[in-house]
Amino acid sequence: MPHKNKTGRAANGSGSIRKREVTRNGKPYTYWEGRITVDIDPITGKQVQRTITGKTQKEVAQKMREIAVEVDQKTYKAPCKLTLGEWLDIWKAEYTGDVKPSTAYLYGRNIDQYIIPYLGAVKLEKLTPLQVQEFYNRLLKPDKEEARPLSAKTVRNVHGVLHKALEQAVQVGYIRSNPANACKPPRAAKAEIRPLDADQVSAFLKSLQGHPHEYLYQVTMFTGLRQGEVLGLTWDCLDMERGTLLVKQQLRREQKKGGKYYFSLTKNNKIRVLTLAPSVVRLFRLQKIRQNGMRAKAGELWQETNLIFTNEMGDRLSYRTVYDCFKRVMVKIGAPSTRFHDLRHTYAVMAIQSGDDIKTVQENLGHATAAFTLDVYGHVTAQMKQASADRMEKFIQSVSA
Numbered sequence: 533m534p535h536k537n538k539t540g541r542a543a544n545g546s547g548s549i550r551k552r553e554v555t556r557n558g559k560p561y562t563y564w565e566g567r568i569t570v571d572i573d574p575i576t577g578k579q580v581q582r583t584i585t586g587k588t589q590k591e592v593a594q595k596m597r598e599i600a601v602e603v604d605q606k607t608y609k610a611p612c613k614l615t616l617g618e619w620l621d622i623w624k625a626e627y628t629g630d631v632k633p634s635t636a637y638l639y640g641r642n643i644d645q646y647i648i649p650y651l652g653a654v655k656l657e658k659l660t661p662l663q664v665q666e667f668y669n670r671l672l673k674p675d676k677e678e679a680r681p682l683s684a685k686t687v688r689n690v691h692g693v694l695h696k697a698l699e700q701a702v703q704v705g706y707i708r709s710n711p712a713n714a715c716k717p718p719r720a721a722k723a724e725i726r727p728l729d730a731d732q733v734s735a736f737l738k739s740l741q742g743h744p745h746e747y748l749y750q751v752t753m754f755t756g757l758r759q760g761e762v763l764g765l766t767w768d769c770l771d772m773e774r775g776t777l778l779v780k781q782q783l784r785r786e787q788k789k790g791g792k793y794y795f796s797l798t799k800n801n802k803i804r805v806l807t808l809a810p811s812v813v814r815l816f817r818l819q820k821i822r823q824n825g826m827r828a829k830a831g832e833l834w835q836e837t838n839l840i841f842t843n844e845m846g847d848r849l850s851y852r853t854v855y856d857c858f859k860r861v862m863v864k865i866g867a868p869s870t871r872f873h874d875l876r877h878t879y880a881v882m883a884i885q886s887g888d889d890i891k892t893v894q895e896n897l898g899h900a901t902a903a904f905t906l907d908v909y910g911h912v913t914a915q916m917k918q919a920s921a922d923r924m925e926k927f928i929q930s931v932s933a
Contacts, residue, residue, distance in 0.1 A: 547581075547596050549589055566592040570603050570610070582610070612706040616659055617652030619706065623697040632796050637787045642693045646671060646682075657707050661714035664694070668717055684718035691717040725908065726870060727878040728753075735865040745857055747819040748841045748849075749875065754812050756879035756897050759872055760784055763849055764795055765840040767820075775813050777806045779898065785851055793848055800900050816840070880905075884912045 547568030554561050564586050571580040582599065586592040602608035614622075620643050628636050650667050651659065668691060671682045682690075695712040702710050728736060733753070740746040752762050760782030769778040780803045781795045798804075808816075819840060826844050827834045835846040843849055855872050862870045876897070883893050890913070894905040906913070 547600075549592050549596070551589070563587060564589045564592045566596045568596050568599055568603075570599065570608055609705055609708075612655075612657045612701075614656045614706065615652060616654050616656050617648050619656050619701055620647065620652070620697055623700055627697075627700050632784075633794070634784055634787055634796075638689070639693050642690045643697075646690050647694055656701060659698075659707075659711050661711045664712050665715045668715060672718055683720075685720040688717045688720050691715070725877040726874050727881040728867065728870065728874065732865065732867055732870075733878065733882075736861065736867075739861050739865050743857070743861065745841075745849075745854060747815045747822070748854070749858060749861070751812060751815050751819075752872075753875040753878055754809065754815075755806055756876045756883070758782065758799065758876060758898075759851065759854065761798060761898075763839075763841060763851070763854065766838045767840055768838065770816055770840065772813055772816060775808045775810065777808055779804050779806060783848055793850075798898055800898060802898050802900070804895060804898050806896055880909055881912050884909060885916065 547566055549564060549566040552563055552565045554563075566584040566586075567581050568584065569579045570582050572578070573580055584592050584595045584599070586595065599608060612619075624636075624640060624643065628639055631639070647667075650670065651663065654663065668687055671687050671690065672684070674681055691712065695710065698707070698710045698712050701707045736753075737750065740749055743749070748762060751757070752759070755762075755777070757765075757779065761779055764781045764783035765777070765779075769780060771777075779798060782798055783793060784796050785791050785793050823840075823842065823846075826842070827846065830845050833845055837846055837848060839846075839848055841849055843853075858872050859868070862868055880893055880897060883896070884890070888896075890902050890905055890909075893909070894902040897905065899905045
């Protein structure tokens with residue numbers, strides 16, 4: 533018999549167990565059910581009870597004892613009734629307002645395309661590390677022939693979104709621990725960088741002579757700016773007298789069909805000031821002259837945006853136009869696999885080979901840490917060290933002869 537408190541109600545943590553028999557699909561099924569008082573409603577004064585079920589009386593009794601301890605220690609939390617899919621909808625709506633629109637879009641796509649179809653119906657508090665691990669494994673190696681396997685990098689991105697959402701569920705008290713913590717997402721292969729070598733740089737510069745985007749491509753290669761950053765440059769951020777450039781924003785496009793262009797902070801939200809080589813300042817002067825010519829030709833149709841690199845009407849350039857024109861130039865010089873982003877890699881490699889220290893290169897590129905810069909371009913410094921050792925060996929041999 534459960535103990536009674538002075539008001540005649542069962543004390544918190546007490547309860548009862550009984551055997552239940554039901555018929556399912558025409559067959560009798562026996563299980564045990566326990567009811568335990570976990571709280572008293574402060575408004576109605578009625579008991580708040582929780583029902584526990586199990587295959588055996590012992591199993592139910594054990595669960596009830598564990599709950600009773602939590603009630604006594606005032607650490608008990610009512611089970612969350614949300615499914616993972618319902619929680620993800622809440623998380624997207626209430627906890628991603630501070631991320632960039634492009635990031636929010638990627639979160640939503642990973643949730644809708646991958647997480648919801650596989651795990652969305654699972655109760656949030658019932659989700660296990662094994663279920664999450666199996667989910668990652670199925671994304672890599674689908675059990676359906678018609679399903680397309682995902683790359684390790686994509687699966688890691690999916691893991692990142694799921695982990696963030698589950699971590700928030702822990703913080704608000706819906707679950708005790710994050711089941712994604714115990715999982716092993718696949719290792720993503722390190723992306724190969726393909727910077728232009730000296731001969732390709734020379735051929736590239738020759739092919740650009742007279743090209744509509746001549747100065748845009750050269751500025752990108754000699755500053756290491758990201759595509760969105762160079763397209764988002766405005767004249768007020770350039771100080772030609774001091775030879776400095778303030779990089780504070782980037783031009784982005786919504787990642788959906790017909791998406792609009794907008795300005796956002798730079799990646800990592802890091803504003804940086806570049807000290808430009810005199811030749812790069814000259815490129816900006818030439819671009820100013822070219823833009824003035826376009827303005828005069830456009831007349832009243834000119835749109836004043838203050839952007840450094842614009843189309844013939846003064847409006848922003850589209851990503852696709854800049855990229856397609858760049859690819860045609862690279863095909864012309866025999867480097868068709870080169871991406872626009874490889875101009876940034878080319879700058880970094882040239883800077884390191886010219887003697888810039890990693891910290892300077894990191895700051896100019898806008899990387900979060902110097903360690904990240906070393907991780908991406910460590911092979912360049914390794915080659916330089918080997919070349920230094922080879923030069924020393926030649927010197928030793930010459931003086932030892």
